[in-house]
Amino acid sequence: MYQANSNRYQKMIYNRVGRSGLKLSAIGLGFWHNFGSVDPFENQKRIVHQAFDLGITYYDLANNYGPIPGSAEENFGRIMATDMKPYRDEMIITSKAGYEMWDGPYGNWGSRKSIIASANQSLKRLQLDYVDIFYTHRPDPETPIEETAEALDQLVREGKALYIGISNYSGSQTNAIMKIFNDLHTPFIIHQPRYNMFDRHIENDLLPVLRENHKAAVCFSPLAQGLLTDRYLNGIPDDSRAAKSTSPFLHKEQVEQTLSKVKKLNEIAKQRHQSLAEMALAWNLRHPEIACVLVGASRPAQLVDDVKALDNLQFSADELTEIDHVLDG
Numbered sequence: 071m072y073q074a075n076s077n078r079y080q081k082m083i084y085n086r087v088g089r090s091g092l093k094l095s096a097i098g099l100g101f102w103h104n105f106g107s108v109d110p111f112e113n114q115k116r117i118v119h120q121a122f123d124l125g126i127t128y129y130d131l132a133n134n135y136g137p138i139p140g141s142a143e144e145n146f147g148r149i150m151a152t153d154m155k156p157y158r159d160e161m162i163i164t165s166k167a168g169y170e171m172w173d174g175p176y177g178n179w180g181s182r183k184s185i186i187a188s189a190n191q192s193l194k195r196l197q198l199d200y201v202d203i204f205y206t207h208r209p210d211p212e213t214p215i216e217e218t219a220e221a222l223d224q225l226v227r228e229g230k231a232l233y234i235g236i237s238n239y240s241g242s243q244t245n246a247i248m249k250i251f252n253d254l255h256t257p258f259i260i261h262q263p264r265y266n267m268f269d270r271h272i273e274n275d276l277l278p279v280l281r282e283n284h285k286a287a288v289c290f291s292p293l294a295q296g297l298l299t300d301r302y303l304n305g306i307p308d309d310s311r312a313a314k315s316t317s318p319f320l321h322k323e324q325v326e327q328t329l330s331k332v333k334k335l336n337e338i339a340k341q342r343h344q345s346l347a348e349m350a351l352a353w354n355l356r357h358p359e360i361a362c363v364l365v366g367a368s369r370p371a372q373l374v375d376d377v378k379a380l381d382n383l384q385f386s387a388d389e390l391t392e393i394d395h396v397l398d399g
């Protein structure tokens with residue numbers, strides 16, 4: 071039977087989420103990859119145990135994570151019902167709805183029908199009474215934002231979610247839905263955008279909106295799915311995400327296109343006595359609005375490395391300029 075490390079809260083940093091009462095571990099664990107029905111369950115358990123032992127409190131799921139869609143929630147639900155059951159109140163467990171999940175017009179996007187049905191399905195798969203944060207996974211161009219916001223608000227009123235988040239909304243879309251949440255008194259606290267050295271689109275669009283409104287971000291793919299690590303420095307390993315047919319968003323061509331920049335960034339990381347993954351995570355966390363960086367892991371050791379990022383979060387102006395120079399090159 072799993073026994074959590076009694077020192078787990080000693081090294082992790084916990085950041086407040088905007089002006090809410092909630093704090094999140096600066097590093098969170100995502101379940102997009104490596105937790106599906108195709109992945110060994112024993113390894114999944116070891117990754118979750120390692121995360122918890124490192125003081126990670128944030129666990130990020132969605133209805134469609136797999137493959138097969140739903141299997142990541144099912145697998146995590148099995149872990150929660152057994153080993154992790156005593157620790158439920160030490161964990162922030164989240165889910166989302168908004169990408170295609172089941173056949174027909176209701177298994178996708180952000181109607182009241184889709185969101186409520188999807189959240190009910192997720193709770194069953196997770197074997198939980200409630201999630202801590204429920205997200206709309208992406209803006210729906212056809213459903214009125216009032217309807218999406220009211221459906222999320224209803225989840226909170228029904229006790230199925232404690233807080234509400236949004237994901238992949240632009241700055242102006244965030245402003246629009248935030249007004250409705252304010253009117254409804256919905257506990258909307260967090261945004262989940264993509265952010266990493268290769269994708270800086272939120273810097274001028276979303277981050278100012280979050281700053282002004284005292285909201286926080288939890289950023290996904292901070293390592294650009296593994297590109298911003300030492301994983302691909304010497305080619306594409308067989309067991310990497312880029313080599314898997316189930317990973318349509320990371321191709322051999324992308325790896326090759328970024329390699330010269332990755333090598334230069336790796337040299338800067340070495341000067342800082344960090345791995346490239348550590349430096350990439352620290353670089354994301356330099357923004358005060360970013361409460362948490364959400365990593366994926368295919369093995370427990372990667373999490374041990376990722377958490378070491380917290381040992382050196384400071385960047386000199388020269389280092390930041392040097393990094394910008396590589397990225398702009």
Ligand code: NDP
Nearest residue numbers: 100101102290291292293294295296299310311365366368
């Ligand atoms: P990352 O950018 O952190 O990529 C994770 C991958 O990087 C791992 O699978 C592993 O690759 C590699 N890696 C991690 N740590 C190390 C290390 N220390 N050394 C070497 N390689 C390392 O994040 P993800 O793209 O996985 O996204 C994280 C989470 O964000 C998801 O699981 C999901 O919860 C969420 N997300 C949300 C989205 C949204 O629309 N809201 C969209 C996408 C993700 P390998 O497997 O090859 O070993």
